[in-house]
Amino acid sequence: xxxxILLLPGDGIGPEIVAQAEKVLRAxxxxxxxxxxxxxxxxxxAALDACGSPLPDETLRLARAADAVLLGAVGGPKWDGADxxxxxxxxxxxxxxxxxxxxxxxxxxxxxxxxxxxxxxxEVIAGLDLLFVRELTGGIYFGEPRGIRRxxxxxxxxxxxxxxxxxxxxxxxxxxxxxxxxxxxxVCSVDKANVLExxxxxREVVGEIGGDYPDVALTxxxxxxxxxxxxxxxxxxxxxxxxxxxxxxLSDLAAMATGSIGMLPxxxxxxxxxxxxxxxxxxxxxxxxxxxxxxxxxxxxxxxxARYSLARDDLARxxxxxxxxxxxxxxxxxxxxxxxxTVLGTGAMGDAVVAALADG
Ligand code: NAD
Numbered sequence: 001x002x003x004x005i006l007l008l009p010g011d012g013i014g015p016e017i018v019a020q021a022e023k024v025l026r027a028x029x030x031x032x033x034x035x036x037x038x039x040x041x042x043x044x045x046a047a048l049d050a051c052g053s054p055l056p057d058e059t060l061r062l063a064r065a066a067d068a069v070l071l072g073a074v075g076g077p078k079w080d081g082a083d084x085x086x087x088x089x090x091x092x093x094x095x096x097x098x099x100x101x102x103x104x105x106x107x108x109x110x111x112x113x114x115x116x117x118x119x120x121x122x123e124v125i126a127g128l129d130l131l132f133v134r135e136l137t138g139g140i141y142f143g144e145p146r147g148i149r150r151x152x153x154x155x156x157x158x159x160x161x162x163x164x165x166x167x168x169x170x171x172x173x174x175x176x177x178x179x180x181x182x183x184x185x186x187v188c189s190v191d192k193a194n195v196l197e198x199x200x201x202x203r204e205v206v207g208e209i210g211g212d213y214p215d216v217a218l219t220x221x222x223x224x225x226x227x228x229x230x231x232x233x234x235x236x237x238x239x240x241x242x243x244x245x246x247x248x249x250l251s252d253l254a255a256m257a258t259g260s261i262g263m264l265p266x267x268x269x270x271x272x273x274x275x276x277x278x279x280x281x282x283x284x285x286x287x288x289x290x291x292x293x294x295x296x297x298x299x300x301x302x303x304x305x306a307r308y309s310l311a312r313d314d315l316a317r318x319x320x321x322x323x324x325x326x327x328x329x330x331x332x333x334x335x336x337x338x339x340x341x342t343v344l345g346t347g348a349m350g351d352a353v354v355a356a357l358a359d360g
Contacts, residue, residue: 003310005038006066008059011045011079011088012283013293013346014072020295020350021070021302024319027354033315043095044074044088044283054091060098063276068309069099070301071278076285097137101268101276102168103175104247105304106132108234108254108264113327117259117336120231125257130237131183132254133176134247136268138168139198141244162198164243166205171271173209176241180216186238188219190226190246202243223250230254255280260335262294265301267308275309277301291345294333296323299353322356329356 007022009015028034041059048054054074063069074088110128118125143161150156180187189206191199203220210218221229223246229236230250234257242250255261261281269275279297287293299319307316331352332341344352
């Protein structure tokens with residue numbers, strides 16, 4: 001059966017990196033490994049410019065009709081002054097919410113070849129392999145009421161609401177425990193239960209769900225300590241489950257332990273296994289259009305797409321191995337370069353991965 005993929009290149013480096021992912025899809029289809037169709041649609045600032053909305057109805061319709069979605073990134077200074085409800089990021093947040101993509105899986109895996117690209121000591125990060133399970137459709141990014149208002153004394157104040165329902169905590173906790181069963185069977189739940197009531201409930205409910213997984217060791221940690229531990233001794237973690245905002249911040253922090261934000265893919269899944277896949281980095285407007293962006297996080301997102309949406313773990317492993325082979329051959333983009341390596345542009349790195357796939 002031919003499966004349908006929707007590509008959402010987005011803004012900044014998005015189109016450049018998604019073009020490299022497309023080369024990989026094309027190679028897999030040409031090699032007879034997959035029966036796949038794909039199409040593209042605008043999202044974010046590009047959609048705002050073209051259609052007046054950061055998530056056009058047609059893009060949402062195509063996403064619903066697809067078997068999986070691959071996104072580049074959205075946003076950029078061009079749209080920073082846009083009305084808050086029209087900002088590019090709003091398009092992405094709404095798409096995640098519309099598709100019910102509540103579970104964000106963000107692996108932080110260190111390729112041994114890149115141990116020296118990290119600012120952390122090689123012995124601290126060698127062998128790092130942790131998985132963030134971030135709640136993606138709730139918490140303070142979505143809570144109401146929210147806004148900027150004028151107080152009675154005339155001063156303006158900004159306000160947001162951190163709110164979690166038990167059902168939202170239960171379902172993300174289950175994703176984390178299930179993921180841990182396929183790994184080292186350890187879950188660390190990160191919260192701020194010493195200050196925030198919403199995360200007092202978070203801790204309680206994660207603990208209840210943990211009771212259904214006696215084979216998985218559950219620990220709890222405050223987010224400030226978790227930030228410190230991720231820099232001090234990141235290998236102590238296997239699966240970290242946390243709220244939307246804490247996961248957003250901590251996974252970027254862990255990204256740097258792996259050398260570059262340009263290496264990390266992610267999956268956002270709903271309750272029936274439908275997924276949207278994207279690199280964890282943003283649209284990098286500072287390097288857009290220069291053929292220097294690292295496309296490997298996006299190509300690794302294709303590997304996650306194959307694993308979770310196409311049930312093709314074999315292809316996922318082939319893509320990951322091809323990237324390993326490219327790194328072994330000494331090829332790097334600028335963000336992960338070190339002395340003695342060969343720096344490639346975005347397009348040449350995509351070509352190198354395709355060549356390694358053909359060899360593998
Ligand atoms: P960013 O991730 O875009 O960039 C941070 C730094 O990392 C920059 O120096 C950038 O050049 C570098 N970088 C990022 N991806 C890279 C890659 N593939 N290769 C090499 N270097 C890379 O974060 P930012 O600068 O804070 O945000 C830029 C824009 O992206 C903003 O508009 C922000 O809202 C948006 N954003 C979007 C998403 C998303 O679409 N999921 C996520 C985060 C930020």
